[in-house]
Amino acid sequence: MLEEKNTIRISKDELAHLGEGQVGYVRKMTSDELIERFPGAADLQAGLNLWALFAANGTPIMLSDDASTPYVTAAENQLNTVSVH
Known part of the structure; x- marks a missing residue:
């Protein structure tokens, strides 16, 4: 059986702005990782x-030192959150 696959082609610039103003991601990090990045x-x-x-673009x-604060901030800014592990 053949399956039809739909693909969407987007530019690097469009990809960089995907989710902008709509999606935020929460990540647990150490201060050492943050200083390095x-x-x-x-x-x-x-x-x-x-x-x-x-x-969404990594900015x-x-x-915070509290796990719930980023989620509250995201909600206040109407961002849908995803977690990065």
Whole structure:
């Protein structure tokens, strides 16, 4: 049996903006990971467990030491959240 597959082609620019203003992702990270990924970030104590909310394109939105805060912030900004493990 043959299956028909529908594909959508989008540009790299369209992909970069996919979900913009609609989707945010929450990720648990250590302060060490954040310092490595975002060298310009505010001074953070090493070894902290933190929760970050990012825009769909990876732009950081907020950082917290409380797991529920990123979800509350996302809801306040009408973002649908997904978790990244």
